[in-house]
Amino acid sequence: TRFKMPTIAPTVDFTIICREIRCKWSTPESLTAAQAVLASNVDALKKAGKVYRMVCGSCKDFKIQTCVPEGEFGAFEGV
Numbered sequence: 487t488r489f490k491m492p493t494i495a496p497t498v499d500f501t502i503i504c505r506e507i508r509c510k511w512s513t514p515e516s517l518t519a520a521q522a523v524l525a526s527n528v529d530a531l532k533k534a535g536k537v538y539r540m541v542c543g544s545c546k547d548f549k550i551q552t553c554v555p556e557g558e559f560g561a562f563e564g565v
Contacts, residue, residue: 492556504553505562510546517541520548534562 491499511517524539531537535554540547554562 501556502553503556503559504551506549506551508547508549511548512546517548524550534558 491501493499509520511520521539528537531550531552535552535558538551538553540549540551552562
């Protein structure tokens, strides 16, 4: 059964909302420290939704996205 997705602008519908946390890293040690913080919190994040980690070696971004169904985002947002 199809359901109506929420619309935030004409032609922009969605079913998943992601919260992104990001930082810059400068040395291998700082990247390792960022990964350690994620590792110590990833189980709690996974209870809320899918967790994605992105690392860029050229721009030195370290990003974590936690994606939850639209209907569950309100509860997740309050955490």
